[in-house]
Amino acid sequence: MSAVLCVVCPKENAHSLVSLMPRNYCRCSSGNKLSSKLSFSSGVSAYSSAVANPSRSVQEWVHEVVLKQADLMREHRRKTAMDLEKPIENDRSTNWNRLNEAFERCREVTAEYAKTFYLGTLLMTPERQRAIWAIDVWCRRTDELVDGPNAIYITPKALEIWETRLNDLFEGQPYDVYDAALSYTISKYPVDIQLFKDMIEGMKLDLRKSRYENFDELYLYCYYVAGTVGLMSVPVMGIAPESKASIESVYNAALALGIANQLTNILRDVGEDAIRGRIYLPQDELAQAGLSDDDIFRGKVTDKWRSFMKGQIKRARMFYDEAEKGVSELNLTSRWAVWASLLLYRQILDAIEANDYNNFTKRAYVAKVQKLASLPVAYARALMRPSKLAKFELGW
Numbered sequence: 001m002s003a004v005l006c007v008v009c010p011k012e013n014a015h016s017l018v019s020l021m022p023r024n025y026c027r028c029s030s031g032n033k034l035s036s037k038l039s040f041s042s043g044v045s046a047y048s049s050a051v052a053n054p055s056r057s058v059q060e061w062v063h064e065v066v067l068k069q070a071d072l073m074r075e076h077r078r079k080t081a082m083d084l085e086k087p088i089e090n091d092r093s094t095n096w097n098r099l100n101e102a103f104e105r106c107r108e109v110t111a112e113y114a115k116t117f118y119l120g121t122l123l124m125t126p127e128r129q130r131a132i133w134a135i136d137v138w139c140r141r142t143d144e145l146v147d148g149p150n151a152i153y154i155t156p157k158a159l160e161i162w163e164t165r166l167n168d169l170f171e172g173q174p175y176d177v178y179d180a181a182l183s184y185t186i187s188k189y190p191v192d193i194q195l196f197k198d199m200i201e202g203m204k205l206d207l208r209k210s211r212y213e214n215f216d217e218l219y220l221y222c223y224y225v226a227g228t229v230g231l232m233s234v235p236v237m238g239i240a241p242e243s244k245a246s247i248e249s250v251y252n253a254a255l256a257l258g259i260a261n262q263l264t265n266i267l268r269d270v271g272e273d274a275i276r277g278r279i280y281l282p283q284d285e286l287a288q289a290g291l292s293d294d295d296i297f298r299g300k301v302t303d304k305w306r307s308f309m310k311g312q313i314k315r316a317r318m319f320y321d322e323a324e325k326g327v328s329e330l331n332l333t334s335r336w337a338v339w340a341s342l343l344l345y346r347q348i349l350d351a352i353e354a355n356d357y358n359n360f361t362k363r364a365y366v367a368k369v370q371k372l373a374s375l376p377v378a379y380a381r382a383l384m385r386p387s388k389l390a391k392f393e394l395g396w
């Protein structure tokens, strides 16, 4: 097997594993939990699936989701000769005034809440940008249910109602303008409902779970709440026609970016989460580092903490590295947005280091000037041509 990074083991460096391709098991000395079973009881789909076939690991399960998405995209390419670049206004059965208004409302939300990413989407074709805003808004609203001002009133039942709405909009029966925008989007792009359902599953998990036993559990959570977003984005952003990479490898990179972003988010917000009684860091890794929940609640930066954080940051960076391999394979017009958000989010890890690993009381952030400086870098990277190499030559 070609030399690739183990993105699971925080302490180790380059290993003999593609953890995102779970059939290749990690052979590194830290013995990660790739082959361990899901260990929390819930009604989640991954759990039931793992119970049905208990020898499968979490990452294998997620990898199968990736393969399914890649199949869907292939199938879509085969079935439709539809040119996604052509103006969608050609569709006569659509009420364009209402739909345009719906997309405009989505645009406003993305522009308000994800400023830099929004800027990046402006380079995309109008059809793609509208679709991305619609997806972004649905994900944001889903996240708001458990993270927003009304979060304390949200019960699993409320999430079930949200899921019913999701089913309805996939059936062409949207409840409101934002749903209408997504309903139209999913009718045009091969975006799988499972990804949306899995995201809701992540929110349900968040409601009932405040500790993660090991990286397997955390990885699954990260897939649910962020990996799904990456996978939803690929069909809309599109793969460059000249790309020689496999569809799976692009989906893998998108998944890796979602996971990397979520891990970064978790590392940045350790202090804030602790105030809410939540610890997303793997309990077994904390214990191995000689740390306990109490150390986190006390919030003292010690050498043990620094060393633990170094391992966590290293692992998050490995996921970014994995993601970077795929960005250049996306359609040219989609690359800037992805590079910009990747570079900016990745820099939060540098900011945690610059804060001497005090993520208890200091919020790591990227200064505005640094953000601005990253935009031309992202632009330059976006111009890089997708690999002309065959996938086996890339080691994917």
Ligand SMILES: CC(C)=CCC/C(C)=C/CC/C(C)=C/CC/C(C)=C/COP(=O)(O)OP(=O)(O)O
Pocket: 113, 225, 226, 227, 229, 230, 231, 233, 234, 250, 251, 253, 254, 255, 257, 258, 261, 262, 265, 323, 324, 326, 327, 330, 338
């Ligand atoms: C790499 C390839 C091939 C494609 C790109 C695929 C994409 C777009 C991946 C990104 C997925 C993504 C945006 C996941 C969400 C991650 C996340 C932690 C978002 C946090 O959002 P906010 O809560 O608004 O962030 P702040 O808390 O920082 O404001």
